[in-house]
Amino acid sequence: MPEGDTIHQAAVNLRKVLQSQRVTEVQSRAGLMDGDTIAGRIVNEIEARGKHLLMHVDDGRVLHSHMGMTGSWHMYPAPTLTQAKRQWQKSESQAAVTLQTCGWNVVCFSPKVIRLVHEEDLHHDPWLSRLGPDLLKGSVDDFTYLRRIRSQNRVAIGQAMMNQTVISGIGNVYKSEVLFLESIHPLTRVSQLSDAQLLSIKNAATQLLQRNLQNAPRKTRFRSDGVRHWVYGRSGELCLKCGDQIEILRQGDLARSTYFCPGCQPRFK
Structure with missing residues (x-):
């Protein structure tokens, strides 16, 4: 069950393969999100906020995900999506979004939420603006x-x-x-x-x-x-x-x- 520690560790792992990298290909489940809009973009930053994970790209948008009870991010070293799918530890039907870079395939399986938002909207976003202090982000007053x-x-x-x-x-x-x-x-x-x-x-x-x-x-x-x-x-x-x-x-x-x-x-x- 993903909790704050899980998401912070996921952010650490994702930074190793995605940060400062260009997303070359995106696939998303039909009707879920317009995933193609970040193809060709560079991932600037990946951060955890409580149980939420935010992936900031270089055009001012953010890929926001919340894993709910059973979701998870997976990373597979593979030059193509076809090759990566042979390694997947979960079924393709559970894959919500896949991001391809030069050498890596990153998959979000079974999230509660995954969507694109604009960075300037985060401060009044209904999911994120009311979050309390994150216990894993330094000392909470x-x-x-x-x-x-x-x-x-x-x-x-x-x-x-x-x-x-x-x-x-x-x-x-x-x-x-x-x-x-x-x-x-x-x-x-x-x-x-x-x-x-x-x-x-x-x-x-x-x-x-x-x-x-x-x-x-x-x-x-x-x-x-x-x-x-x-x-x-x-x-x-x-x-x-x-x-x-x-x-x-x-x-x-x-x-x-x-x-x-x-x-x-x-x-x-």
Whole structure:
């Protein structure tokens, strides 16, 4: 599941093969976007903003993508698209956009969003203009963070952490794991938490995101037994700390999955 660390790492990898390179050929799924408009253009910059990836080209436009739950960018060394397709790790039906350069084929598979926008429109773009501070872009000011998270005082912390206008980059995995590590029940309202607790949540999330800025499988638990997560994806299994059974609940309008241990994360009374 792509979260902030995944997108930042994708940006690093894409820079290696696309930045300062000319896009020689573009193919896009019918009706998705006018992909041919960036053929012949040079990629000036690639950046991550939370869970969004922005590819700036030299004519002032930006290829914006959001991976949703299952999307991903892949890179294949190949002089032609036909040769590259033999290496693809996903089916051609999942390919939304392919970019060809001299020697590389770059494919965006199954994105939630992929589109071209003008750079001057980014500051009022409905997807991007309201994003909160990115935990992986330097130090996030404590005052700014507290002001934003306190705007969600009536909301459960498990929902507030997923609100990308508050802080960007956290998804279901980090939400579940950080709340477990902080011993906070996901249904606890933000107003029931102290500033110190809220800052500890931010710091723990930042540390885990930074620690996972690599290509290895994401880990939030660092032990030699091979279990990578404390609670995420482990509903019905026993807690590795207290032995209680891990549970799952659905939060928010989108019914996002939150995993927790009722023993380690008692409900606030």
